[in-house]
Amino acid sequence: MLYKALLIATLLIATPHLALTASEHPHASAPEKAPQPEKEAPPARPTRTSVTKHTVAIGGKSFSYTATAAEMPLQNEAGEPEARIFYTAYTVTPAPGAPPRPLLFVFNGGPGAASVWLHLGALGPRRVEMLADGRMPKPPFHLVDNDWSWLDLGDLVFIDPVGTGYSRAAKPESAKSYASVRGDIDSVGKFIRLYLTLNNRWDAPLFLVGESYGTFRAAGLSEHLLEEGIAPSGIVLISTVLNMQTLRFDNGNELPYQLFLPSYTATAWYHGKLAPELLQDLNRTLAEVEQWASTDYLVALNRGDRLSPGERHAVAEKLSRYTGLSTKFIEERNLRIDARNFVRELLADRSQVAGYMDTRFTAENVDPAAPSGFDPTVANIRPPFTATFLDYVRKELKFESELEYYTLGGGIPSWDWDSKNSYADTSDNLRNSMAKNPYLKVFVASGVFDLATPHLASEYTMSHLGLTDRLKGNITQKRYNAGHMMYLEKGSLAKLKEDVKEFFGNVTMKQSGQDARRKE
CATH class of the missing domain: 3.40.50.1820 (Alpha/Beta hydrolase fold, catalytic domain)
Known part of the structure; x- marks a missing residue:
């Protein structure tokens, strides 16, 4: 999940051993180092x-x-x-x-x-008690037994x-x-x-x-x-x-703009920012948007400044339909919508900002002039x-x-x-x-x-x-x-466990069958 982490480089230190000294070999012009097998220290226990x-x-x-x-x-x-x-x-x-x-x-x-997020959010025998929709409850906070723990699938x-x-x-x-x-x-x-x-x-x-x-x-x-x-x-x-x-909105990297678009659509769908016909069935709407993103929108991005004014406006109107953003806002950004701009613009008329890791979460936008702000998702979970x-x-x-x-x-x-x-x-x-x-x-x-x-x-x-x-x-x-943390919500937490359990069953069942064939 999330944004920064630290980790380890192993330093291998071999100490050369001086096999023979000058006093032992008085005719030697200088002491020489003879190779010796490296000795690795036994691992320290926890x-x-x-x-x-x-x-x-x-x-x-x-x-x-x-x-x-x-x-x-x-x-x-x-x-x-x-x-x-x-x-x-x-x-x-x-x-x-x-x-x-x-x-x-x-x-x-x-x-x-x-690892606390997967630990106390989804897999461990105890989990944080959030509201049913994944939002933060009123403090103080509590743990409950996790009926959807993965401990029945294996040791963790x-x-x-x-x-x-x-x-x-x-x-x-x-x-x-x-x-x-x-x-x-x-x-x-x-x-x-x-x-x-x-x-x-x-x-x-x-x-x-x-x-x-x-x-x-x-x-x-x-x-x-x-x-x-x-x-x-x-x-x-x-x-x-x-x-x-796939994630970096860098100049010249067109890939994220098409790949983020369906997630913009899902967000606009959730907050009621789409046309009525697009609000009826999320899966059908996403299929339509994903098809357009990988075809016409991709072509438009690749053509760049070669698009005519009419073509550019047509693409902007389509993006407006699929994102809930104004055509003017999209055209001012050259048909390329950065995710950070999206979450601040979508609900600007409500003086709210949408979450980044979970765009269903919102917070009051107390500083509309700021280029960026906090993620309501992080504020909800930390x-x-x-x-x-x-x-x-x-x-x-x-x-x-x-x-x-x-x-x-x-x-x-x-x-x-x-x-x-x-x-x-x-x-x-x-x-x-x-x-x-x-x-x-x-x-x-x-x-x-x-x-x-x-x-x-x-x-x-x-x-x-x-x-x-x-x-x-x-x-x-x-x-x-x-x-991002689909397990925050009870329904998705249960569905994730159900799907992973089936996956584990397929893996272990196939391995057992392969082992049996090898024994035969």
Whole structure:
């Protein structure tokens, strides 16, 4: 989900050993260094660990589980500490003779977001009690048992990358090395390897679950882990972005304007800003807009200044019909509508601004002259998720820390996108992973009221991976009439769990069948 994150680069330090000294060989002109096999220090076990026992009802069935809140030290080969990653794990002891339970590694995005959002919003055994439509209730805030937890599908490990949550670099000056695409993937990959080793879980079916930038991370991790000998069985991508070009409103980059348009339409539909015939059926309206965006609108964008005044006005009128914005506003912006301008203009007549991550949410626009403002979505979610987590981690999980828990930003320096003269992109990593591991299945969830990672941008990326027909069948895509965090709303939370449960069943069932055939 969300906007900033920090992460880890592994420093490999090999100390050369002086094999023979000058006094031992008096005729030698100078001492020489002889090579010696590198000795890697054994991994340090988690520190500041709290283990508690609980029960929860999921789908009418009771589950007894162990909760572990701990810090995993990351160290270099000399055994020197580099960082520590805070995580929360929920495990259920399988019945005697039962196969190993699937293991889900879960993280949010940003870069800079802790895993608290998926943890207490959708997957964990406890969740924040929001209003039924996903809006913030009146404080104080409370947790309730999560009847739609994914704990019945497998064990859950929520990871806070370095610079998020309680996770920190060992030295403040080294924090920057984690604030990069490569440092992030390396450090989270190292955490996963350590967790599998220290908890004897190498035999478990492994799944990656990411939201927003966490999907970018998951795609990169999928190939990184394969190179480490770790083959995920499945990946769940929630509010997906793998190719940053699909989101950046840069001069000369026409791609986002067409990909964001259907999300503008969905927003205008929700707020009653469309013509009556377009308000009748959202899905039908979106299909019409998506067709126009990928054909006539794309052609108009590509023609640029070669459009005649009449052609330009015709496109502006069509955009006005599909967005609820005035033709004049659109023409003044050269037929190209930035998402930040859209959310401030759409409800200007009501003195309101629409949300960015969930465009159904609104707030009073107290500074109409400002070029940008706060996102009503973030204002809606930050207080309840922060307060309930800090109460929960201390009172129920019995873990205490004097550090600030960074839920969304604040813990990392500027992010290094590891890209020059190009856009950061991990879609190639996902494609390569699927080619190298043909058993890998991918589930993609998108919200139609999301302007952080629009649904059409996600679908565009998945349809441009360049897969064979056989591998295309390994991808499942679902839409939800919700925003970036579709699980905030009870109806979409239940639908997401239902869809993911079916996805997991297909993955594990096919793997069981393949295992049986191999035994035969």
